[in-house]
Amino acid sequence: MIERYLKGDMNQIEKNDFEDRLRHDAKLAEAFEHTKTAHQFIHQAGRLDLKKKLASFDEEIEQEEKRVFPMWVKRAISVAAVLLISIGIYQFFIKESNTKSTGEIYAEYFTGYSGPGVLRNSNQDLPHWKEATKLYYEKKYEEAIPNFEKAKAPPYASSFYIGLSHMLKDTPNFEEAIGSFNVVLESNNDFFHQALWYKGLSLLKLKEKEKASAIFKSVRANKQYKFKEAEEIIKLLKE
Amino acid sequence: MIKRNASSRDRALKIIYSTNKQKVFSYILSNNGNKDEAKDVYQEAVIAFYERILKNTFKGDSAISTYLYSIARFKWINHLKSSKKRMERNMEFGQTEEFDLGPMSKLIDDEQKASVLRILDALGDQCRKILVESIYYNVSMKEIAAQENYSSEQVVRNKKYKCIQKLKALLAENPALIHILRSYE
Numbered sequence: 001m002i003e004r005y006l007k008g009d010m011n012q013i014e015k016n017d018f019e020d021r022l023r024h025d026a027k028l029a030e031a032f033e034h035t036k037t038a039h040q041f042i043h044q045a046g047r048l049d050l051k052k053k054l055a056s057f058d059e060e061i062e063q064e065e066k067r068v069f070p071m072w073v074k075r076a077i078s079v080a081a082v083l084l085i086s087i088g089i090y091q092f093f094i095k096e097s098n099t100k101s102t103g104e105i106y107a108e109y110f111t112g113y114s115g116p117g118v119l120r121n122s123n124q125d126l127p128h129w130k131e132a133t134k135l136y137y138e139k140k141y142e143e144a145i146p147n148f149e150k151a152k153a154p155p156y157a158s159s160f161y162i163g164l165s166h167m168l169k170d171t172p173n174f175e176e177a178i179g180s181f182n183v184v185l186e187s188n189n190d191f192f193h194q195a196l197w198y199k200g201l202s203l204l205k206l207k208e209k210e211k212a213s214a215i216f217k218s219v220r221a222n223k224q225y226k227f228k229e230a231e232e233i234i235k236l237l238k239e
Numbered sequence: 240m241i242k243r244n245a246s247s248r249d250r251a252l253k254i255i256y257s258t259n260k261q262k263v264f265s266y267i268l269s270n271n272g273n274k275d276e277a278k279d280v281y282q283e284a285v286i287a288f289y290e291r292i293l294k295n296t297f298k299g300d301s302a303i304s305t306y307l308y309s310i311a312r313f314k315w316i317n318h319l320k321s322s323k324k325r326m327e328r329n330m331e332f333g334q335t336e337e338f339d340l341g342p343m344s345k346l347i348d349d350e351q352k353a354s355v356l357r358i359l360d361a362l363g364d365q366c367r368k369i370l371v372e373s374i375y376y377n378v379s380m381k382e383i384a385a386q387e388n389y390s391s392e393q394v395v396r397n398k399k400y401k402c403i404q405k406l407k408a409l410l411a412e413n414p415a416l417i418h419i420l421r422s423y424e
Contacts, residue, residue, distance in 0.1 A: 039374055045371055048355065057257065139397050
């Protein structure tokens with residue numbers, strides 16, 4: 001979330017919400033400052049990297065210029081190059097392709113989901129749930145899965161996070177993820193709408209365009225979690 | 240935003256750099272500058288231009304060559320105005336287009352550069368590449384995975400998270416640098 005804000009990827013409503021949260025949440029504000037400073041550092045590092053690259057171009061150009069060409073050839077090449085380059089650079093940098101693959105749509109819209117909090121029913125197998133939660137926050141998704149499976153949490157809660165873990169682990173398994181989300185979707189519960197969204201994303205990754213589209217239409221119709229993003233994806237899948 | 244891989248980006252940058260160099264060099268060399276100063280100003284102009292592309296603030300309403308020349312001229316004139324290297328002869332600066340290059344447009348100076356390089360060294364090459372590619376150059380996770388031979392985008396995301404945490408820890412040991420970075424706001 002912090003990174004999306006710093007990159008300017010939020011719409012105005014999201015920005016306002018986030019800025020409001022920053023004003024009221026001291027921990028978030030502190031985390032934000034640390035991340036922002038890290039980004040400022042990386043920008044400086046990026047500039048140094050780019051400057052070094054440009055300096056290397058100078059050396060290469062000087063080597064190339066040692067070859068002798070008649071002046072009229074140089075001028076002709078320059079004029080032609082400027083014309084071609086202006087068109088080419090515009091195409092390369094400015095113009096964006098309207099056709100996106102399912103993988104590209106997934107990459108654009110996938111964001112992680114925050115880790116588990118406290119479950120409503122206090123009669124839980126807490127050690128496994130706690131361990132699973134800890135591993136999830138540490139991004140050790142492969143190890144988190146068996147702990148979620150052992151935890152005596154409501155099936156919809158365990159299955160939701162198992163599904164997410166299958167998507168997030170180092171070697172993702174989207175079929176398994178969908179299997180877990182289907183368990184969540186069997187009943188009306190706290191994670192139903194989120195599971196529907198992530199099932200849609202998993203189908204995108206499996207290049208099941210039509211099935212994904214059907215899921216996102218349900219997300220849109222429910223007008224709950226990520227329904228606006230679902231609308232955008234439906235339009236992209238039609239292109 | 241640009242999400243292109245490093246080799247495509249480098250090819251495009253080299254073309255821009257080489258095509259527009261002569262005009263800027265001619266201007267600076269004929270206005271009391273030397274070759275090293277011309278190189279410096281021109282490189283900073285290209286960086287400023289490229290960052291506008293990254294931020295999507297270059298609208299393409301002027302030719303790239305005109306734009307680069309204008310930035311370079313703006314930087315050079317400001318340099319002459321602020322430096323002690325005044326004209327031996329009177330020089331009309333004339334009207335210059337103002338450029339809002341942003342608070343971070345100035346490359347960090349040599350003293351802080353050493354601190355930045357030390358931290359980059361401690362961060363390691365792998366982390367440096369992932370962080371600079373994704374955060375500075377705005378390359379997608381997918382492209383980074385392909386260009387750096389990672390097995391998946393998620394692996395890159397996970398590594399990026401760990402690298403950011405490592406960077407934050409290194410920065411926490413350098414409060415002076417943090418102060419400098421924050422002062423650029």
